[in-house]
Amino acid sequence: MHLLTEEHIKLQRSQRIKAKAKTLGFISCGIAKADFLEEEAPRLESWLNNNYQGEMSYMANHFDMRLDPRLLVDNAKSVISLGYNYYQDINRTPDSYKIAMYAQGEDYHFVVKEKLRELLDFIQEEIGEVNGRAFTDSAPILEHAWARKAGIGWVGKNSLTLSKQKGSFFFLAELILDLDLAYDQPIETDHCGKCTKCIDTCPTEAILPNKTVNGSQCISYFTIELKEQIPPEMKGKFDDWIFGCDVCQNVCPWNRFSLPTKEERFIGHEKINQFSKKDWEEITEDVFREIFKKSPVKRTKFSGLQRNIDFMK
Known part of the structure; x- marks a missing residue:
């Protein structure tokens, strides 16, 4: 009877959370x-050994911590995984450069982190x-x-989390707690089936078999993470993306179910998608700021964005 009561409490707490x-707006x-994460250990090790991280050397740091949340929070019992929608209909000026959807509005690190802290405060109060x-x-x-x-979705061929109901245009966030809760069933079925649209349409062929992405070949890597000059052999392969890339998500059939975000802070600045290529090429540092x-987009700095634009010419 005591065990049933404990399970009931866990379930009740999980439902309230x-x-x-x-x-708070999480979808x-x-x-x-x-x-x-026993299954992930060999995959992560292989990914690093293949140098798919490129110059993202930080990806090789804290190997054990990446695989075990108990090293991040003492006596951790539960990982709460959350999704926050950022999808929006984007009407760009024809013949313009492109910025990834997630970067249209305010930095998600601050917006979503604020919501997470509210949720953590609620848990501690309740x-x-x-x-x-x-x-x-x-x-x-x-x-x-x-x-x-946590049952939010499955990992697609482009290595992103996909949901049958919500697609993939959502940020992921986590709360790691030293609190026992009722656990959800993982999604074991891969609903991508035989579809290879993301692999076939990736402009730089960064998406490999077995749900692996060569990060060092991804447009997002070249336009955001890479601090040096972009390799000349990539010329003409970026499909006009100057910060990030949405190609693999745009072609994913599951994203036909994406609904516009209700988070106004993610809606892009009106100028971003009205600029012509000429406007982008003549952008000043004051306008950038x-x-x-x-x-x-601040991450790439004005000089980085200029480098990306210059590479497209």
């Missing part, structure tokens, strides 16, 4: 047991002394593996 997450919320940490692309966590384990003052 999910209900609160929904009111998905699932919970998995905080444990070692349940009591709970130790936990909030993450959104801000720590060595294999987010897509945890999303699958005005348009991208709260945007992820």
